[in-house]
Amino acid sequence: MAKYLLLKHYRGAPAPVNDVSMDQWTPEEVAAHVRYMADFAARLEGTGEFVDSQGIAPEGAFVRYDGEGRPPVVDGPFAETKDLIAGWMVIDVESRERAYELAAELSAAPGAGGRPIHEWLEVRPFLTIHSTVFD
Amino acid sequence: MNESLLRELVPAVIGVLVRRGADFAAAEDAVQDALVEAVRAPQEVRDPKGWLITVAWRKFLDAARAETSRRDRELRAESEPEPGPAESADDTLRLYFLCAHPSLTPSSAVALTLRAVGGLTTRQIAQAYLVPESTMAQRISRAKRTVAGVRFTRPGDVATVLRVLYLVFNEGYSGDVDLAAEAIRLTRQLAAMTKDEEVAGLLALMLLHHARRPARTTPDGRLVPLAEQDRGRWDTRMIAEGVDILQAALARDRLGEFQAQAAIAALHADAPTAAETDWVQIVEWYDELVRLTGNPVARLNRAVAVGEADGARAGLAALAELDPGLPRHTAAAAYLHERAGDPATAARLYAEAARKAPSLPERDHLTRQAARLNARPRE
Numbered sequence: 289m290a291k292y293l294l295l296k297h298y299r300g301a302p303a304p305v306n307d308v309s310m311d312q313w314t315p316e317e318v319a320a321h322v323r324y325m326a327d328f329a330a331r332l333e334g335t336g337e338f339v340d341s342q343g344i345a346p347e348g349a350f351v352r353y354d355g356e357g358r359p360p361v362v363d364g365p366f367a368e369t370k371d372l373i374a375g376w377m378v379i380d381v382e383s384r385e386r387a388y389e390l391a392a393e394l395s396a397a398p399g400a401g402g403r404p405i406h407e408w409l410e411v412r413p414f415l416t417i418h419s420t421v422f423d
Numbered sequence: 424m425n426e427s428l429l430r431e432l433v434p435a436v437i438g439v440l441v442r443r444g445a446d447f448a449a450a451e452d453a454v455q456d457a458l459v460e461a462v463r464a465p466q467e468v469r470d471p472k473g474w475l476i477t478v479a480w481r482k483f484l485d486a487a488r489a490e491t492s493r494r495d496r497e498l499r500a501e502s503e504p505e506p507g508p509a510e511s512a513d514d515t516l517r518l519y520f521l522c523a524h525p526s527l528t529p530s531s532a533v534a535l536t537l538r539a540v541g542g543l544t545t546r547q548i549a550q551a552y553l554v555p556e557s558t559m560a561q562r563i564s565r566a567k568r569t570v571a572g573v574r575f576t577r578p579g580d581v582a583t584v585l586r587v588l589y590l591v592f593n594e595g596y597s598g599d600v601d602l603a604a605e606a607i608r609l610t611r612q613l614a615a616m617t618k619d620e621e622v623a624g625l626l627a628l629m630l631l632h633h634a635r636r637p638a639r640t641t642p643d644g645r646l647v648p649l650a651e652q653d654r655g656r657w658d659t660r661m662i663a664e665g666v667d668i669l670q671a672a673l674a675r676d677r678l679g680e681f682q683a684q685a686a687i688a689a690l691h692a693d694a695p696t697a698a699e700t701d702w703v704q705i706v707e708w709y710d711e712l713v714r715l716t717g718n719p720v721a722r723l724n725r726a727v728a729v730g731e732a733d734g735a736r737a738g739l740a741a742l743a744e745l746d747p748g749l750p751r752h753t754a755a756a757a758y759l760h761e762r763a764g765d766p767a768t769a770a771r772l773y774a775e776a777a778r779k780a781p782s783l784p785e786r787d788h789l790t791r792q793a794a795r796l797n798a799r800p801r802e
Contacts, residue, residue: 289530336562339554380554382528416782
């Protein structure tokens with residue numbers, strides 16, 4: 289088994305096929321989309337493949353250390369930041385092929401007109417914390 | 424009551440319930456429920472197995488009655504069981520085969536084995552594999568549904584069981600259960616029930632690897648390469664046991680991949696210093712392993728061993744024949760280039776290998792190797 293992160297972007301991924309901003313959808317289309325996501329997570333729990341799912345706010349800040357005894361430096365948000373993460377799902381699956389299959393299903397979530405969004409999801413393997421022993 | 428003692432009783436008690444007419448899935452649930460009750464019980468009982476059987480059977484009947492009234496039909500489990508055949512040593516063996524059934528995915532087989540044979544709770548298994556308990560519970564109940572139609576009486580191919588146990592040994596992560604130790608316990612129990620040479624080979628392999636575990640990482644989690652390990656920290660008693668088990672298996676002259684791997688591990692464990700390692704024999708065992716399995720990872724390790732036995736150039740020549748896309752190919756090339764006296768190429772390859780590493784400890788180790796070479800004085 290291997291864990292994979294399915295990353296959803298507000299910005300930075302290639303444009304989806306059904307590229308209509310969510311605020312332009314009908315309320316029913318939004319509801320259908322949310323239901324699809326919830327059903328998807330529930331189904332993965334049923335197959336024993338679900339680990340975690342979170343959405344994150346688009347607006348945050350950049351923070352860095354500024355030396356001993358000094359408050360952190362806070363900056364941003366920066367409009368020019370290319371990559372903006374919207375949320376993620378973590379899955380624990382048998383193979384990379386299975387991870388891709390599930391990402392494609394998630395990408396088929398309905399959007400404007402009830403048609404699949406065909407959104408690009410970034411799929412990244414976790415580094416394991418345990419290394420296999422070789423002689 | 425003593426949890427580890429109770430856990431050892433789990434497969435036998437499941438076997439008793441199945442013999443009394445419970446199906447495997449219901450028996451397994453009932454024994455888990457009884458186990459939870461036993462762990463909570465304040466005082467020791469004289470006969471833990473008898474206690475567990477009684478409580479598990481009561482749990483099974485309660486669940487069966489609830490099911491019966493729900494479906495409004497009779498179940499034969501309503502009555503108390505005939506005394507009948509209480510248990511059989513083969514029950515536990517059959518459970519190993521059932522939980523490793525080829526219709527299960529590897530991860531399902533692992534989870535089911537840890538619960539039904541190992542007696543671990545779903546929570547412990549979930550913690551070990553870093554998934555939510557609800558996900559692990561679903562994985563286990565799906566696995567039980569998958570094997571629901573499998574006849575409990577028929578043994579299968581022991582190789583499937585060994586693959587599952589080896590996965591448990593190698594893929595342990597975290598939590599309060601030491602999965603490597605658990606894999607050894609389960610393999611030891613299996614070895615006591617069968618004469619199969621490969622079961623002995625796997626047990627020997629696990630012992631020979633586990634014996635060296637304390638030297639393999641520093642307290643802060645850094646990997647220590649074999650050549651740099653403090654051999655005084657190896658568990659010599661465990662090594663001796665592994666070697667004995669392996670020799671007895673090899674003497675029966677039915678070689679298999681686990682025996683060959685254990686032989687390689689034994690040759691390492693046997694060397695008083697890294698310099699005294701018998702690399703020529705190790706290459707010969709890798710040849711056997713490649714012949715037995717054709718496994719590309721074995722070919723890669725063989726190339727590294729050739730580098731030690733016949734010099735780094737020979738190792739690089741052996742490596743050049745392999746697919747560069749193999750896992751750890753770049754790391755092996757980096758190592759051999761350094762041994763061949765080309766630190767600049769080695770540093771570049773170590774950095775590249777670090778980017779491709781599948782685990783954090785390996786990535787950090789390879790990064791340190793690159794940093795070490797890059798920090799050398801410029802000529």
